[in-house]
Amino acid sequence: MPSAEREMIATYGSSQNDCHYCQHTHGATAAEHFGGNYEPIDQLKRDYASAPVSDKLKALLGIAGKVQQGGKYVTTEDVERARAKGATDKEIHDTVLIAAAFCMFNRYVDGLATWQPHDAAMYREIGKRLASSGYTVPGWEKPVQKAQGQ
Amino acid sequence: MPHIDLPEGIPGILGPMAFSPQTAEPLNELADVLLRSPNSLTQGEREMMATYVSSQNDCFFCQTVHGAAAAYYLGGKETLIDELKRDFESAPVSDKLKALLAIAGKVQKGGKQVTADDVERARKLGATGKEIHDTVLIAAAFCMFNRYVDGLATWAPRDPQRYRESGKRTADEGYIHSTDHLPKVAS
Numbered sequence: 001m002p003s004a005e006r007e008m009i010a011t012y013g014s015s016q017n018d019c020h021y022c023q024h025t026h027g028a029t030a031a032e033h034f035g036g037n038y039e040p041i042d043q044l045k046r047d048y049a050s051a052p053v054s055d056k057l058k059a060l061l062g063i064a065g066k067v068q069q070g071g072k073y074v075t076t077e078d079v080e081r082a083r084a085k086g087a088t089d090k091e092i093h094d095t096v097l098i099a100a101a102f103c104m105f106n107r108y109v110d111g112l113a114t115w116q117p118h119d120a121a122m123y124r125e126i127g128k129r130l131a132s133s134g135y136t137v138p139g140w141e142k143p144v145q146k147a148q149g150q
Numbered sequence: 151m152p153h154i155d156l157p158e159g160i161p162g163i164l165g166p167m168a169f170s171p172q173t174a175e176p177l178n179e180l181a182d183v184l185l186r187s188p189n190s191l192t193q194g195e196r197e198m199m200a201t202y203v204s205s206q207n208d209c210f211f212c213q214t215v216h217g218a219a220a221a222y223y224l225g226g227k228e229t230l231i232d233e234l235k236r237d238f239e240s241a242p243v244s245d246k247l248k249a250l251l252a253i254a255g256k257v258q259k260g261g262k263q264v265t266a267d268d269v270e271r272a273r274k275l276g277a278t279g280k281e282i283h284d285t286v287l288i289a290a291a292f293c294m295f296n297r298y299v300d301g302l303a304t305w306a307p308r309d310p311q312r313y314r315e316s317g318k319r320t321a322d323e324g325y326i327h328s329t330d331h332l333p334k335v336a337s
Binding site for chain 1: 151153154155166169170173207208209253256257260261262264282283286287289290291293294295296297298299300301302303
């Protein structure tokens with residue numbers, strides 16, 4: 001699964017968990033993987049079934065949505081649907097773990113009531129940086145400054 | 151029946167970890183730093199938080215394996231762990247831990263469920279910023295682990311003795327090498 005698709009799973013899970021910071025940073029990262037096109041990401045959050053993504057990704061997002069509610073909500077039908085669209089065991093595994101991980105990240109961010117600005121330009125900068133350099137390079141603690149080359 | 155082809159007979163989270171060693175490594179490091187690194191909250195207290203959240207998430211494997219670790223730290227008090235899961239407010243644990251478990255319970259429902267009053271209660275009973283941070287992150291992490299274990303429909307044994315043994319092993323040896331013995335799955 002390309003990074004863009006995995007970021008979309010992260011964004012979708014975070015929007016289902018209603019976490020502002022997470023859905024906008026990961027949404028921006030996903031959009032930047034698409035050359036800065038935010039429209040598919042907005043559609044994804046609104047209604048992924050009609051978003052311009054593959055049927056396989058839609059089936060995996062269906063699994064991710066179930067994981068967000070709880071692990072036991074994932075049914076064999078959900079998994080069969082993804083397999084019918086070509087999903088491998090690894091892709092199903094990774095979808096479940098990404099969705100589960102974002103249930104952690106979202107609770108961490110909101111559980112401490114962190115400061116989450118409503119600033120589209122800031123999220124764009126963070127998205128560009130995450131899409132190009134990832135999560136572990138130095139500067140992670142000052143994402144906006146790092147993105148701006150400071 | 152697991153949703154993907156996992157090696158047979160490997161319990162709970164260990165099956166997916168054998169399947170995906172690349173993700174198992176940071177997950178085990180996270181568990182170890184959260185639950186066993188030096189902390190003003192004891193290892194027993196932190197395992198109790200993990201157990202409580204896992205029981206709220208109705209994850210049999212996680213609540214049993216972490217409950218066993220917690221019981222081991224407490225000198226074998228399995229009934230205390232049962233009481234904790236049933237009603238932590240009346241369990242024989244410190245008031246500060248009760249206040250932190252209340253925060254953990256809120257995090258389990260959703261981050262935004264944690265209120266200033268929940269935090270104030272914990273602070274009044276002596277909880278530090280770090281202890282509150284760690285409680286939130288432990289609770290959040292177990293919302294991940296529980297979903298990983300149940301989301302793939304992993305198998306869990308039912309024999310309590312197996313869990314007693316793994317509880318002791320985990321307490322003594324930690325999480326980082328907990329998967330060294332697993333078969334390497336061909337990718």
